[in-house]
């Protein structure tokens with residue numbers, strides 16, 4: 001076994017201060033599109049022409065198996081986007097529409113490694129994708145995720161874990177670094193043949209690791225009946241109860257009566273994301289909305305603003321990334337950015353002004369283009385202000 005380090009169990013308190021070296025190659029934000037790699041680095045793809053040794057298939061396990069001992073982690077992972085990476089209806093629809101299969105290298109990396117085990121491959125970004133990772137080289141053109149599926153070693157962050165009959169322990173500093181996530185969350189994840197998305201500066205990622213925000217330590221046992229009272233990293237990716245979403249945006253609302261109108265001032269801050277919002281797949285939307293509410297509770301008037309990265313075809317129509325010709329606009333909120341919005345609503349009959357920030361997984365235009373129904377938006381935050389009678 002590797003020499004023991006002084007890693008404490010669970011979360012390293014220094015981690016949140018740690019500079020995420022190499023983060024410049026990652027891209028979760030809108031504003032950081034460097035020229036895409038249109039060939040697409042074959043991430044997680046086994047080099048072609050190499051046959052799969054039998055022990056590879058034997059070495060990989062379904063998440064359910066890991067869950068027999070890591071019950072709590074399995075439960076949070078199973079509800080995460082990672083567990084759905086090969087199954088999400090939006091993804092299936094877009095994959096079909098694109099006619100491409102290179103999506104697997106991030107959405108279902110095991111499909112290349114365990115041919116014939118479709119059930120395991122369909123688990124998407126499963127335990128044995130991340131915990132067999134020996135190395136990640138996001139900028140390399142050959143297999144950028146180097147998986148070790150032949151040994152019984154499961155790699156993880158802690159160096160004080162003990163081997164047991166089911167797997168041996170391989171501690172790796174990669175698990176505490178953003179590069180692990182960057183193996184898939186990179187700026188050239190979603191490209192088209194034609195587009196050179198403009199390069200507008202370095203990746204807008206703060207100098208903290210992805211894990212320090214997305215995988216907070218929560219009290220619990222690493223494995224059933226094993227070291228209770230320690231912390232385990234949350235695998236849901238938005239923290240317990242999706243707390244990360246609630247922290248993402250700060251909203252301030254000010255309403256100033258002006259004669260027969262109400263001047264509505266909003267301050268929208270990307271308070272707690274290490275990257276632009278929205279981020280990732282183009283087509284996502286943050287919608288900021290205000291409404292003047294009457295005495296009966298119904299909206300009398302309103303206004304809205306949209307923050308998004310919008311990709312278009314040759315004639316300026318918004319299209320899915322795989323057929324995009326250019327970036328038409330990018331109004332995503334950079335980390336820490338404060339956006340001031342202003343609107344005027346009629347004063348007559350309005351007793352209250354409400355504001356909210358919603359997140360849409362997809363724009364209506366793109367949903368229609370790929371033939372899925374619009375997913376329900378998620379409310380990130382809201383605010384209200386009473387209007388004094390004139």
Ligand code: HEC
Pocket residue numbers: 061065066067068069070127128131154155156157158159160161162163164166167169170171172222223226227
């Ligand atoms: C038979 C029970 C059992 C099964 C099944 C099991 N594990 Fe574990 N695993 C443990 C125990 C116990 C520990 C903690 C050992 C310690 O803390 O000393 C552990 C620790 C780990 C760690 C932490 C290692 C580190 O360095 O931080 C990882 C990662 C891990 N397991 C992944 C997996 C994966 C992936 C699977 C499924 C392929 C799996 N385990 C299946 C019992 C199990």
Ligand code: HEC
Pocket residue numbers: 081082084085086088091105106107109125129130180181182183184185210211214215237238280
């Ligand atoms: C093997 C590739 C891979 C790795 C490694 C990976 N991810 Fe992901 N991640 C994905 C894919 C693919 C999705 C999209 C799943 C879906 O919704 O279809 C995703 C989704 C997510 C989401 C949810 C996005 C949303 O739209 O709600 C978050 C948050 C996330 N990942 C964070 C992380 C973090 C943090 C790490 C590192 C600890 C990480 N990921 C490592 C492939 C990966």
Ligand code: HEC
Pocket residue numbers: 010011063066067070073074075077078082125126127128129130131156157158175176180211215222231232233234235
């Ligand atoms: C997207 C990659 C990814 C996936 C998928 C994933 N893990 Fe992890 N896991 C990590 C990272 C990164 C850490 C270390 C997090 C940190 O530094 O706090 C970790 C930590 C752990 C640990 C060590 C204990 C701890 O919390 O520190 C165990 C055990 C573990 N994972 C088991 C699992 C099991 C079981 C599954 C599947 C049900 C799974 N993981 C799926 C990335 C992943």
Ligand code: HEC
Pocket residue numbers: 023026028178181182185205206208209210211213214244245247248272273274275277278279280284359380
């Ligand atoms: C400072 C904290 C912080 C750091 C660091 C951070 N994130 Fe996030 N991330 C957030 C918050 C907060 C959200 C929730 C935003 C939402 O739901 O709109 C988020 C959302 C996401 C999403 C979903 C995107 C969307 O628009 O819905 C992905 C994917 C993601 N993060 C990946 C990453 C990766 C990969 C890293 C590391 C390179 C990382 N994040 C670093 C806080 C952080």
Ligand code: HEC
Pocket residue numbers: 043088089090091092094095096098100101102103104105106107183184185186188189190279280281322361
């Ligand atoms: C380099 C890795 C990578 C490749 C290749 C890739 N994706 Fe993704 N995909 C991601 C990650 C990471 C996310 C989650 C964060 C985000 O939104 O970017 C994601 C998210 C998505 C989502 C949003 C899922 C949801 O449920 O909301 C769709 C749709 C999608 N990808 C489609 C595709 C299609 C279609 C392809 C192939 C043409 C593809 N992706 C290729 C990494 C990749």
